[in-house]
Amino acid sequence: MPDETVPFLDALLSRMKSAASPLRDTVTELWEKYRHLDDGNVASYIPELAKADPKWFGISIVSVNGQSVDAGDFEQEFTIQSVSKPFVFGMGLEEFGRDHVLSKIGVQPIGEAFNSITLDEASNRPFNPMINAGAIAAADLIAGKDFPARVTHLIDTFGRYCGRPVHVNSSVYASERATGHRNRAIGHLMLNFGMVGERIEETLDLYFQQCSIMVNSHDLAVMGATLAHGGVNPLTGVRAIKASYVKDLLSVMHTCGMYDYAGEWAYRVGIPAKSGVGGGVVAVVPGQVGIGLFSPKLDAKGNSVRAMKVCQDLSEKFGLHIFECGSAERSIVSQLSPVRSG
Amino acid sequence: MAKTISVHSFRGGTGKSNSTANLASMLARRGFRVAVVDTDIQSPGVHVLFGLSEDRITHCLNDYLWGTCQIEQAAYDVTSAIADADSKEPATGQIFLVPASLKSGAIGRVLKEGYDVGLLHDGFRRLIQQLKLDYLFIDTHPGVNEETLLSIIISDLLILVLRPDSQDFQGTSVTIELARRLEVANVLLIVNKIPPGMDRVQLKQKVESAYSAQVAAMLPLNNEIVNLASSSIFAIKFPNHPFTRELELVAQALTE
Numbered sequence: 001m002p003d004e005t006v007p008f009l010d011a012l013l014s015r016m017k018s019a020a021s022p023l024r025d026t027v028t029e030l031w032e033k034y035r036h037l038d039d040g041n042v043a044s045y046i047p048e049l050a051k052a053d054p055k056w057f058g059i060s061i062v063s064v065n066g067q068s069v070d071a072g073d074f075e076q077e078f079t080i081q082s083v084s085k086p087f088v089f090g091m092g093l094e095e096f097g098r099d100h101v102l103s104k105i106g107v108q109p110i111g112e113a114f115n116s117i118t119l120d121e122a123s124n125r126p127f128n129p130m131i132n133a134g135a136i137a138a139a140d141l142i143a144g145k146d147f148p149a150r151v152t153h154l155i156d157t158f159g160r161y162c163g164r165p166v167h168v169n170s171s172v173y174a175s176e177r178a179t180g181h182r183n184r185a186i187g188h189l190m191l192n193f194g195m196v197g198e199r200i201e202e203t204l205d206l207y208f209q210q211c212s213i214m215v216n217s218h219d220l221a222v223m224g225a226t227l228a229h230g231g232v233n234p235l236t237g238v239r240a241i242k243a244s245y246v247k248d249l250l251s252v253m254h255t256c257g258m259y260d261y262a263g264e265w266a267y268r269v270g271i272p273a274k275s276g277v278g279g280g281v282v283a284v285v286p287g288q289v290g291i292g293l294f295s296p297k298l299d300a301k302g303n304s305v306r307a308m309k310v311c312q313d314l315s316e317k318f319g320l321h322i323f324e325c326g327s328a329e330r331s332i333v334s335q336l337s338p339v340r341s342g
Numbered sequence: 343m344a345k346t347i348s349v350h351s352f353r354g355g356t357g358k359s360n361s362t363a364n365l366a367s368m369l370a371r372r373g374f375r376v377a378v379v380d381t382d383i384q385s386p387g388v389h390v391l392f393g394l395s396e397d398r399i400t401h402c403l404n405d406y407l408w409g410t411c412q413i414e415q416a417a418y419d420v421t422s423a424i425a426d427a428d429s430k431e432p433a434t435g436q437i438f439l440v441p442a443s444l445k446s447g448a449i450g451r452v453l454k455e456g457y458d459v460g461l462l463h464d465g466f467r468r469l470i471q472q473l474k475l476d477y478l479f480i481d482t483h484p485g486v487n488e489e490t491l492l493s494i495i496i497s498d499l500l501i502l503v504l505r506p507d508s509q510d511f512q513g514t515s516v517t518i519e520l521a522r523r524l525e526v527a528n529v530l531l532i533v534n535k536i537p538p539g540m541d542r543v544q545l546k547q548k549v550e551s552a553y554s555a556q557v558a559a560m561l562p563l564n565n566e567i568v569n570l571a572s573s574s575i576f577a578i579k580f581p582n583h584p585f586t587r588e589l590e591l592v593a594q595a596l597t598e
Contacts (some may be wrong), residue, residue: 012488019459020460020496069460340498
């Protein structure tokens with residue numbers, strides 16, 4: 001009979017290895033390097049978001065073999081906001097399959113702001129699942145017989161990605177719900193075109209719930225590592241999404257994940273990533289690591305200023321751009337082996 | 343390149359701290375720059391051997407782990423403890439000690455709050471740089487805990503001290519298994535407190551085959567060391583004692 005305690009020992013040993021790894025030094029240095037970078041503004045479109053401390057700054061990296069390094073305010077929770085979008089898109093794919101989902105939501109970057117009210121004129125589809133219209137269409141695909149069942153399905157799915165139970169911040173939810181007129185307009189426009197079902201009000205509430213899920217930078221790194229690991233959470237071994245759909249999520253993150261900076265991001269950083277106005281960013285290096293970042297000050301396009309800097313530095317330092325064909329010895333995973341102190 | 347050496351035993355009372363202090367002193371006497379870190383936070387003690395009195399200790403490892411000082415501020419020069427009264431030659435080496443706190447409140451705080459074990463790794467590396475060390479000795483807490491595992495991971499060499507009794511034998515095999523899983527570079531065994539009359543050759547063979555590791559020293563049960571009551575470094579006080587000469591073999595092996 002296999003020893004059931006072995007995973008506990010493995011987890012402990014892996015934590016100790018991470019503590020002695022050079023990547024820990026890198027992450028700490030990056031945190032030091034950018035902690036005083038003060039550009040950008042905290043999102044203020046709802047009062048709850050404006051309460052964020054601009055000094056908060058967390059960096060986390062989790063590898064596909066379950067090692068992790070963290071720096072700064074990595075335990076500070078914040079609302080996931082748009083970082084949730086690719087994962088809900090994945091829920092739709094699992095429920096209805098690729099063909100049906102693509103009949104409702106495109107995968108075309110549009111270079112417009114996240115909240116634009118634009119649908120593809122020929123198909124009436126939202127352009128992609130990373131803008132609000134596409135994300136609401138994706139939320140419409142969250143299965144369940146009624147609202148509570150759909151919320152439970154949503155929360156359980158994010159729990160599998162994070163490897164721990166997650167919850168919704170009810171005051172942010174209430175605030176989003178009370179001020180979400182533009183999203184309501186987008187929803188009803190899509191209802192008019194028959195792109196979403198009749199239960200659009202319920203779906204909008206679900207979308208506001210989804211945006212108000214509380215995570216920290218470590219959670220985001222675990223979510224990213226789950227995608228990097230083919231859909232299986234490397235800390236729990238629990239599958240969060242079918243392996244065959246991981247590439248769907250990563251593709252839209254790569255082309256549309258960073259709002260209307262996505263093209264620049266794909267060119268300069270070259271790592272599939274998704275940001276949210278809460279200050280979170282998840283980035284995925286397929287087969288290697290998930291990167292979770294949190295710092296509330298955003299640039300004009302809505303991306304966390306410090307998070308973008310850290311991603312860019314990591315990409316350059318370890319050659320993480322997905323089209324990098326250079327040296328394999330710069331692999332980020334190799335940085336997780338402990339070094340002897342000498 | 344500095345060498346990091348962890349000295350560990352699965353159970354208490356094996357003479358681990360004594361072995362650490364003596365080996366570190368021998369290397370310092372050979373002219374090397376050496377530091378000893380007491381990571382035995384729950385039951386510190388190695389400072390006593392070096393005659394470092396509590397009123398001289400203003401900072402200790404605990405303070406570093408809580409972020410209130412740099413680790414080198416908790417490093418005390420204890421070279422005077424290894425000075426040879428008979429010799430007129432000044433010691434060319436130097437030895438430092440980073441003690442853990444003996445205050446019950448400080449010990450309690452570590453137990454209750456824990457600490458970021460990665461800081462220990464950062465601290466070791468900084469100590470090696472700041473003090474320009476040739477050797478860093480880590481005196482660990484007996485048994486398996488986070489400090490021990492981290493120390494094993496970052497060590498070039500793990501020295502395991504055990505007594506010839508079956509509880510020590512069983513416990514040591516746990517540590518050896520963990521060390522192998524953590525891919526530690528080298529393991530040396532010191533069998534200590536061997537009672538008179540025990541067949542040393544047979545014992546050595548038994549230990550080496552049980553653990554597939556080299557026995558570096560077979561130390562007799564030493565009444566003089568007991569009489570010294572941990573008040574000084576035995577090897578300095580009794581340089582020609584058989585115990586000292588046997589340990590010298592280990593020190594020699596460390597410099598090769």
